[in-house]
Every structure is written in structure tokens, then in C-alpha cells.
Amino acid sequence: MREVIIPFSLWSKIEDIRDYLIFELKLSEVAAATRINRMEEFINSLKNPVDYVLCRFKRWRVHGYRCAVFENSWIFAYEIFYGGVIVRDIAHVASLAG
Numbered sequence: 001m002r003e004v005i006i007p008f009s010l011w012s013k014i015e016d017i018r019d020y021l022i023f024e025l026k027l028s029e030v031a032a033a034t035r036i037n038r039m040e041e042f043i044n045s046l047k048n049p050v051d052y053v054l055c056r057f058k059r060w061r062v063h064g065y066r067c068a069v070f071e072n073s074w075i076f077a078y079e080i081f082y083g084g085v086i087v088r089d090i091a092h093v094a095s096l097a098g
Contacts, residue, residue, distance in 0.1 A: 001047045003084030013090050014039060042070045046078060046085050057096050060089065069093075 014036060021032040046068065055067040055077055065077040065088055075096065077089040 002049065004044060004047045005084060005086045006043060007086070007088070010087055010090060017090075039070060039074070042068070043076065043087055046076075046087065051080065063088070065089075 017039075018032050018036050021027045021035060022029060027035070052066045052068045055061045055065050055075075057067070057075075057077075060067065060077040063079065065079050068076045068078065070076060073093055075091050075093060076087055077091075078085045078087045
């Protein structure tokens, strides 16, 4: 197993997503918490020694980040370092399509 590092800035984005789910999409707090918990489990699954392909999106590819897709809607960009991964960013697929 390898270490997964999640910077504060990414946690802040995940918190913003939770608020978006509750206040904009009108999900219940329980439903939003369930979705966020699944995201966190997915992030923790990056500790397994299976790596996704390099990102096809230029803003991440130039840094050598790999992209992991969560529930066909969210993309996590991460980089590999000796002994682990650093999750650098998250974006909704629709925001990257344009």
C-alpha cells in the first residue's frame, strides 16, 4: 500500500461540492454526505498499486498527472511520488469538456 496525500485545497473543493449538492441540487444532507463519503473512499482507493492513465486534459497532462474517474462525473488528478500519490485537483467532467 502507498500513502495518499490530500492537500487542504482539495478538501476545500470537496466541501464546496458538498454545499453545491445541498444548496443548488437540493439533495438532503444525508444524501450529500453519502456522496462525499463515496468520494473519500474512492480517493483512499488510490493507495492500491494500480495507476490510471495520464490525463488527456492539457492543464493536468503538462504536469504529468494521472486522471481517475469517479462515478462517470468527477475526475481526480493525481501525481505519483516515491511511496505514494498526491491528489492535486478535482473537476466535474462537464467543466472539462469545453
